[in-house]
Amino acid sequence: PEPVRRAVTEAEARGESWRTAAPGLRTLRLMEADGTETELLRIQPGHGAPAHTHSGGEYTLVLQGAFHDGHALY
Numbered sequence: 107p108e109p110v111r112r113a114v115t116e117a118e119a120r121g122e123s124w125r126t127a128a129p130g131l132r133t134l135r136l137m138e139a140d141g142t143e144t145e146l147l148r149i150q151p152g153h154g155a156p157a158h159t160h161s162g163g164e165y166t167l168v169l170q171g172a173f174h175d176g177h178a179l180y
Contacts, residue, residue: 118134133146154173
């Protein structure tokens with residue numbers, strides 16, 4: 107979607123770049139404000155995000171495809 111493309115372009119203009127976080131997983135930090143981070147994840151088929159913990163909530167929006175986090179299918 108165009109708003110996501112725009113956010114990626116803005117992040118890259120600030121010097122952010124895609125980084126490998128785990129096999130088959132790349133992330134791009136879109137923004138950080140007031141202790142809240144927004145990242146875009148690109149997950150290859152058959153891969154996923156490693157188990158992790160953090161304080162606060164986590165919200166997921168799938169733009170294409172689907173994934174299962176061990177609790178639900180998105």
